[in-house]
Amino acid sequence: MSLHAYRAALFHTLDDPSVSPEAAVYHADGLLVVEDGQVTAFGPHDDLRATLPLDTPVTHFPGHLITPGFIDAHIHFPQTDVMAAWGARLLDWLENHTFPTEQAFVDRAHADSAAAFFLDQLLANGTTSALVFGSVHKTSVEALFEAALARNMRLIGGKVLMDRNAPEGLTDTIERGREDTEALIRAWHGRGRLGYAVTPRFAVTSSPGQLAMAGDIAAAHADILIHTHMSENTEEITRVAQLFPDAGDYLDVYARYGLVGSRSVFAHCVHSDDDALRRLAKAGASVAFCPSSNLMLGSGLFRLKRACACGVNTALASDVGAGASFSMLSMMGEAYKVGQLSGDALDPLHGFYLATLAGARALHIEDRVGNLEPGKEADFLVLDLAATPLLARRTAGVASLAETLFILSILGDDRVVAHTFLAGRLAHSRNGVSGLAQDTAWQPITSPC
Structure with missing residues (x-):
C-alpha cells in the first residue's frame, strides 16, 4: 500500500x-x-x-x-515539427506544411522519436490526458500508444483515415483503413490507460465509402470515440459542400454515415450555426475549442457562450501543430482573447473547467479523471x-x-x-x-x- x-x-x-x-x-x-x-x-x-x-x-x-491534470481535447502529435509555420490558411497549410511533415511517419524510428518528444512536452506543460491524431500510418499510432503506455498516461488516439485529396503516401484505401483501425483497436484499446478513436481527418479527405466504413467500426465498438474536424474554415466548408452536394450541411455529412453521437468529438466548429450546435447537443457530441490554431490560421472566432447556450459540451484544445503552444494555460489565455474580440470574455473559473472536467467529459473519461x-x-x-x-x-x-x-x-x-x-x-x-x-x-x- x-x-x-x-x-x-x-x-x-x-x-x-x-x-x-x-x-x-x-x-x-x-x-x-x-x-x-x-x-x-x-x-x-x-x-x-x-x-x-x-x-x-x-x-x-x-x-x-x-x-x-489538464486534458487536451484535440491535438496532432505528428504536427509538432510544423508548429510556428508561417503564412497560410487551413487548406494551404495542410498542403504546404502538414502533409510533407506527416510523410515521415511511415518510418517507425522517426515515429518513436516524435512520440517520446510529444508526450514529454505534454507532461512538462501539465497535460495528463489528450485526444490525439496520429498520421495515416499505422506505425505512428503504435509508436504513440507504446510511449504513452510506458508513461502510464490516460490517452486516446487514432490512425488518420484519408483516401482522397491528399498526396501519394498519405492516403489509404477503405479496406486498408478498416484493417489497420481494427488491428489497432484489438492491440491497444483498453490496454493500460489507453483508448481508441476512429479518426477520419475531415470530410474533404475521406470518400463516402470511407466515412461509411468509419461509422461501421464505431457502431461495432460502443466504447471507442469518433474524432474529426468540422467547420474550421470557410474555404473548407465550401469544398465539403462541393464534395457532398446532397448533404444539408457539414454536420449532415457526418450524420449520414453514423459519425454523430455521444462519443463524437468535433474540433473547431467555428462556423457552425445554432441549428448545428443544437443538433450536436441533442446527439450528446462534444466540440473542441481550439483558440490558438483558429487565430494562427485566420479561421475565425469561436463563440463559446453561444455554443454553451446551445447546450453542447465544449472543451479546450491546443490543436498543435497549428496551435502555437502545448500549454493549456496558454490556451485559456488565447480563449480569453478570442472572447474579448467577440464580446464573450471568458471567466477564469470556466477556463479551468474547459481544460479539465469538460475535456474529461468530451473524452468519456470523467469517471476516472x-x-x-x-x-x-x-x-x-x-x-x-x-x-x-x-x-x-x-x-x-x-x-x-x-x-x-x-x-x-x-x-x-x-x-x-x-x-x-x-x-x-x-x-x-x-x-x-x-x-x-x-x-x-x-x-x-x-x-x-
Whole structure:
C-alpha cells in the first residue's frame, strides 16, 4: 500500500462553474491524499490531517496550487515539427506544411522519436490526458500508444483515415483503413490507460465509402470515440459542400454515415450555426475549442457562450501543430482573447473547467479523471504561483482565486508546472526530483522511447 498526502492550495471543479458557481471548490490550505494511485481525500488540511495515520508522509508545497491534470481535447502529435509555420490558411497549410511533415511517419524510428518528444512536452506543460491524431500510418499510432503506455498516461488516439485529396503516401484505401483501425483497436484499446478513436481527418479527405466504413467500426465498438474536424474554415466548408452536394450541411455529412453521437468529438466548429450546435447537443457530441490554431490560421472566432447556450459540451484544445503552444494555460489565455474580440470574455473559473472536467467529459473519461474527487485516478499538477519574477509579483497578495487563475492563464506557461503526477507517481518535475527525494517510490517514469 502506498499512502501519501500533499499540502498546498487546492482547486478543482465538480461541474461547469459558469452554470453552477458552487461547483468550483477551493481550499486555501488543503490536503490531497493519494493511496495506490487514487485520490482518497480532498479537503481542508486541518480537517483531513487528523484522520490520517501518524506516519503518513506529507509533502508541503507552500505558495503552490494543486489542480487536476489538464486534458487536451484535440491535438496532432505528428504536427509538432510544423508548429510556428508561417503564412497560410487551413487548406494551404495542410498542403504546404502538414502533409510533407506527416510523410515521415511511415518510418517507425522517426515515429518513436516524435512520440517520446510529444508526450514529454505534454507532461512538462501539465497535460495528463489528450485526444490525439496520429498520421495515416499505422506505425505512428503504435509508436504513440507504446510511449504513452510506458508513461502510464490516460490517452486516446487514432490512425488518420484519408483516401482522397491528399498526396501519394498519405492516403489509404477503405479496406486498408478498416484493417489497420481494427488491428489497432484489438492491440491497444483498453490496454493500460489507453483508448481508441476512429479518426477520419475531415470530410474533404475521406470518400463516402470511407466515412461509411468509419461509422461501421464505431457502431461495432460502443466504447471507442469518433474524432474529426468540422467547420474550421470557410474555404473548407465550401469544398465539403462541393464534395457532398446532397448533404444539408457539414454536420449532415457526418450524420449520414453514423459519425454523430455521444462519443463524437468535433474540433473547431467555428462556423457552425445554432441549428448545428443544437443538433450536436441533442446527439450528446462534444466540440473542441481550439483558440490558438483558429487565430494562427485566420479561421475565425469561436463563440463559446453561444455554443454553451446551445447546450453542447465544449472543451479546450491546443490543436498543435497549428496551435502555437502545448500549454493549456496558454490556451485559456488565447480563449480569453478570442472572447474579448467577440464580446464573450471568458471567466477564469470556466477556463479551468474547459481544460479539465469538460475535456474529461468530451473524452468519456470523467469517471476516472477531470477533477480530484475521492475514487478518481490521481492525475494532478503542482503549479508554482511564483514561477517567474513577474508571476511572483502579480500573485503576491492576490486574495481572489479567479484573479489568480486569470493571471496564470495570461502570464503562465510550462514554467508554472512544478510537478506533474500520473496515477500518483511523479511523471515530470521542472527542476528534477531533489525536493521529493525523501520518498524513494517517487521517481520519474522512464520510457524506452
